[in-house]
Amino acid sequence: MALADVSERVSSGIPKLDQMLGGGFIKGRTYLITGETGVGKTILSLQFLLDGLRNGEQCIYVSLDERIDGVLRGALSLGWDFWEYMNQGLFYPFEFRLFTSDLKRFGKESRAFVEAVEKIARGRAISRIVLDPISALAIGAKEEFIVREYLREIINMMEERMGATTLLTCDIPTGSNRLSRFGFEEFLSSGVIVLGVIRFQGKLLKTIYVRKMRWSHADSSIYIFEIRPGEGIVIKEPLSEKMDSALLGV
DSSP states (O other), rough: OOOOOOEEEEOOOHHHHHTTSSSSSTOOOOOEEEESTTHHHHHHHHHHHHHHHHTTOOEEEESSSHHHHHHHHHTTTTHHHHHHHHHHEEEEEEOOOOGGHHHHHTTOOTHHHHHHHHHHHTTTOOOEEETTTTGGGTTTOHHHHHHHHHHHHHHHHHHHHHHEEEEEEEOOOOOOOOSSSSSOOHHHSSSSEEEEEEEEETEEEEEEEEEEETOOOOOOEEEEEETTTTEEEEEEEEEEHHHHHHTTOO
């Protein structure tokens, strides 16, 4: 596959995030969405897919942890009916389980995972893929090299063989300063978006920032966001402005 043109961009489905990324995701590349449990990673990834589906694109969602039915029912609470796009032949959800006892074997045969995704595609021109969460593929593995090579090969093969723009979600332990579960997922991705939660004036605020964006200028400011029915993630003002207003008593 030819190298991705950095001028070709794919919308995240969140206008402000596109601005923060310098115009959106670079088409055909892989990006990591990371943060603690419950901060909105799956919602962001579904919002990305929904943007493509509304444009008539064909998309794949691979759940590596939760049951598909649970994910899609959760999306309904936001007013997003993914079953409609399944009926139109645009959306292909899939559950994939890999037992940790099999990881060493699959570590040298990562093509098995990619081929499973390709089988879902059935030769269709898939434009967007989500793997949620990528960390579930390797939890419990004791050999770091095997996990690193397994994930690296999956990312490389999917970019080379499918050409879709791909989001990987990754859970990190609560209170951790790490960007990923195993410490190297961020180095394998073309960009990293970090979601978090902070306590401010007795309330919990959700935050988002771009930690890394290869081949593109990015706004690395930390912003506040909300999750709204019908809209999903809505990014508001920078966290610094919120704090400055509080200090001034505005």
